[in-house]
Amino acid sequence: MYAIDYEDFGTPQPAEASGSVTVEIDGRPVTVPEGTSIMRAAALAGVKVPKLCATDTLKAFGSCRLCLCEIDGRKGYPASCTTAVAAGMKVRTESPKLTQLRRSVMELYLSDYPIERQPTAAEARTELHAMAEKLGVRSTPYANGQRHLGAPKDESNPYFTFDPNVCIVCSRCVRACDEIQGTFALTIQGRGFASKVAASQDQPFLESECVSCGACVEACPTAALTEKSLVALGPAERVEKTTCAYCGVGCGFEAEVRGQGADTEVVRMVPDRDGKANHGHACVKGRFAWGYATHPDRQLKPMIRKTIRDDWREVSWQEAIGYAASEFKRIQARYGRDSIGGITSSRCTNEETFLVQKLVRAAFGNNNVDTCARVCHSPTGYGLKNTLGESAGTQAFDSVMKADTIMIIGANPTDGHPVFASQLKRRLRQGAKLIIADPREIGLVRSPHVEADEHLQLRPGTNVALLNALAHVVVTEGLTKEAYVAERCEAESFAKWKAFVAEPRNSPEASESITGVPAERVRRAARLYAKAGNAAIYYGLGVTEHSQGTTAVMGIANLAMATGNLGREGVGVQPLRGQNNVQGSCDMGSFPHEFSAYRHVSDPVVRKSFEDVWGVKLQAEPGLRIPNMFEAALDGSFKGMYVQGEDFVQSDPNTHHVSAAMESLECCVVQDLFLNETAKYAHVFLPGSSFLEKDGTFTNAERRTSLVRKIMEPLAGYQDWQITCLLSNALGYPMNYRNAGEIMDEIARLTPTFAGMSFEKIERLGSIQWPCNDEHPEGTPTMHVGQFVRGKGKFWATEYVPTSEKVTSRFPLILTTGRILTQYNVGAQTRRTGNVVWHAEDVLEIHPHDAEVRGISDGDWVGLTSRAGDTVLRAKVSTRIAPGVVYTTFHFPETNANVVTTENSDWATNCPEYKVTAVEVVLVNQKDAWQKRAHEERALPRTKHKDRTPA
Amino acid sequence: MNIDLLIKMANEIGDFFTGATGSEQAARDVANHLKRYWEPRMRQQMLAYYEQRHGAGLSDVAKNAVGLLYAASKAPPGGAPAGSAAAGSATGAKA
DSSP states (O other), X not given: XXXXXXXXXXXXXXXXXXXXXXXXXXXXXXXXXTTOBHHHHHHHTXXXXXXXXXXXXXXXXXXXXOSBOEETTOOSOOBTTTOBOOTTOXXXXXXXXXXXXXXXXXXXXXXXXXXXXXXXXXXXXXHHHHHHHHXXXXXXXXXXXXXXXXXXXXXXXXXXXXXXXXXXXXXHHXXXXXXIIOOOOEEEESSGGGOEEXXXXXXXXXXXXXXXXXXXXXXXXXXXXXXXXXXXXXXXXXXXXXXXXXXXXXXXXXXXXXXXGGGOEEEEEEEOTTOTTTTTXXXXXXXXXXXXXXXXXXXXXXXXXXXXXXXXEEOOHHHHHHHHHHXXXXXXXXXXGGGEEEEEOTTSOHHHHHHHHHIIIIIIOSOOEEEGGGGTTHXXXXXXXXXXXXXXXXXXXXXXXXXXXXXXXXXXXXXXXXXHHHHHHHHHHTTOXXXXXXXXOOGGGEETTEXXXXXXXXXXXXXXXXXXXXXXXXXXXXXXXXXXXXHHBOHHHXXXXXXXXHSGGGSHHHHHHHHOOOHHHHHHHHHHHHHSSSEEEEEOHHHHSSTTHXXXXXXXXXXXXXXXXXXXXXXXXXXXXXXXXXXXXXXXXXXXXXXXXXXXXXXXXXXXXXXXXXXXXXXXXXXXXXXXXXXXXXXXXXXXXXXXXXXXXXXXXXXXXXXHHHXXXXXXXXXXXXXXXXXXXXXXXXXXXXXXXXXXXEEOTTSEEEEEOOOSOOTTSOOHHHHHHHHHHHHTOOOOOSSHHHHHXXXXXXXXXXXXXXXXXXXXXXXXXXXXXXXXXXXXXSSSSSSBTTBSBOOOOOOOOOOSOOOOSXXXXXXXXXXXXXXXXXXXXXXXXXXXXXXXXXXXXXXXXXXXXXXOOTTOEEEEEOSSOEEEEEEEEOSSBOTTEEEEEOOOTTTOGGGTOOSOBOTTTOOBOTTOEEEEEEEOSSOOXXXXXXXXXXXXXXXSOOOSOOO | OOHHHHHHHHHHXXXXXXXXXXXXXXXXXXXXXXXXXXXXXXXXXXXXXXXXXXTTTOOHHHHHHHHHHHHHHHSOTTSOOTTGGGTXXXXXXXX
């Protein structure tokens, strides 16, 4: 069923047409690209051909036979969806004969459909009913024949139902699963009359391989597949475009809503077909898991308390803001200007993060601002800046459709970036080669119609050794693109790098004992990458979250430069950003050493440009990073924090250490949707707003800035940027923006890469990839075309330095962490949605060998211990990880894998080394002591009064 | 702050630059990195430690780097900033 404002052209636009063709349809001339179907040409001419199995998101199928037409000079009645136009063709889509045929077809469809009963609201709006009505068919002469009615409805999925009674077996759901999502979970089972749609081995949807992306639901022309929210709430009244608040893909959405003002409610979220990041596709989180926005756990009133042992007291906004400001002033007066700081959030908009860093620099008067990118992609910023010249990915997502070889390092796109993964899989099904470097057998290693050509299953912590080995093959086998490098890169640094990687100690054979990857496999992978016409690297936190995270990013850039794989479509170095606005929050100057657009605070010219606009003197020294803030808190020199939309007590490593630091603060202000783990240490709680309640922009992993629109009024009264303004004004530094667009105007004024952006232009163009300036007024899909941003590309010799985190007899296993499709980051959002049916707790994946020697069976409680701490979770015995390695996710505070992770961090950026922790795993029969304490704390009432009435 | 952690961090920065640019240039690069990315109280604590314990526990490169910062901190106002010879080499041309 379609979004309420969507026009369906029946079949997709031809991929690559070389010319155009003029035809006549029902007497109307129309010129279309070669290869266009008659159905699409007719739609473009304003003629709607009846159809059921066709839709413009899927390849033509020619099954339903409703779209028959007549063509002058041709026999019969060809299907207009599968027949391409030809020059001079004259087509009729309406005639008495065609009407008769279509009515007969429709009567046959309805012979196995409960047409006699009153349709539900959802059924009445389907294409089937619309077509029947158009053809004037309200009954069927075959009603007394055998039918499929009475089959049980599958309600297992939390978000949609499957009712076989109203299924017409048109295959649109099956094709959507295959062509759009690439999961191949659905099939038409049986032959002839026994044909039916089945999930996996005729299982309930919930138990099948279905990943609940919803593409099948959207494609269904009947109400066989229907969103439960649509059934519960009824049809939407209007549509508002916005941008998803989950991962760094940044999907465009159309929020279908009903009601006005405070009564506005979302009926469903439909991926925007004009969305340039997602092209009408979505995942289970973006499409379905938005219920957290109105979850009863939302805290909607400001609260304060004198100490973190006290009960919360609900107060007015004025009192809360006033208290926070007075505490920050008191702390600075007593402990000095640099004793407080602030944290921006990658879940908030560009405008909101820009304001928080402005508040810290201008109102607090220091540079103690940092962001959650510290713990994910800060090495990307440093590594790419110092090699290519810009702290961002080089490509648009669409670029992957021109890649011949795709290398994925330390990323799990089908779980972390599922919509991009679907696009990636489309390219792989077209024949692109795939190399995966990952300690774990991620989904892309082997899935339906996709198999990695090489899986380099390296030991955690050895990325740099592997990258050097790959580079060794490239250099010693003469696979470097010398002319490209000579033209675009520094000769001296290239020569040094070549000499370095060519050393025998960097050969695949020498590094095999370090990485665990067979040398010949490394050699094959290097050749596959270097010899491809277009080779692209996509990487994730499996690269950055290491003590050598930055070194590995540089190693990746080295490889791409040496093989000429930068500066055009189909190639590139693309970090897969974790959160929706990680790129944007970094762009906006959230790091303590940089203003927006990655300009160092010590640069007097840049600093003056901000001082002129902001009207205050700014500091030239870098501020504290998040882990430095914790250290400073423990030594007593850091006493206050303003935390907008981040939960580092759950997300940051070494939880006990972080908790001790937080306990030492005299004023922590948490601004969030929920009372999260960090709020346990807060003195002021300011209720934030969800992405549905605010205006602003997000910038995704491809530097694409898209509008976020206020769909409903903020439940607690204010958008997040307005709360920052209130705090700033209370501190005596005026912020008086009338709307979020004015903040973007200031960003554009002060940020060269955003100079040409405005809400008006983003609205007009749909989205814009920065840099957007006079030279590129409509943005820049591909970076480094012609030359690198820094001028000449710089190679760095990337010496492999083993992490200090080593296995010992006490801690003989390596823990590495990651994420799963249905949960998101610390789970604050997804844990409050139906997604918990798939993943209700974090589990520990352990290889059968390691499990057996410890007497562990699947589902057992196991204790996970490192030098930092202990936790208890259930074991999942799996061959997806190698012996000696265990794996878990970090979505649930009840488990909190970060109790176990350590203080180790990347040398350049302090990004934590989440991916390598030496641990032991033992069979246990009860939860750990801290977990019991945490459980008891959660069970306690947190406020004396709590209702959902806004302040 | 925890001086052991600061020492570990400085040594790891030194490890990278030693491999990347050679030990002579590395000290200047490390000094420059500490100046551009370490908050002043972190540097001050490291300098105080350097003064008191002569950089015990620091690798040669890290010790030389801190020595450069220490010398600069003792230089009269207007003197050349520590690590200035490395400026631009370790942090990107357009930083």
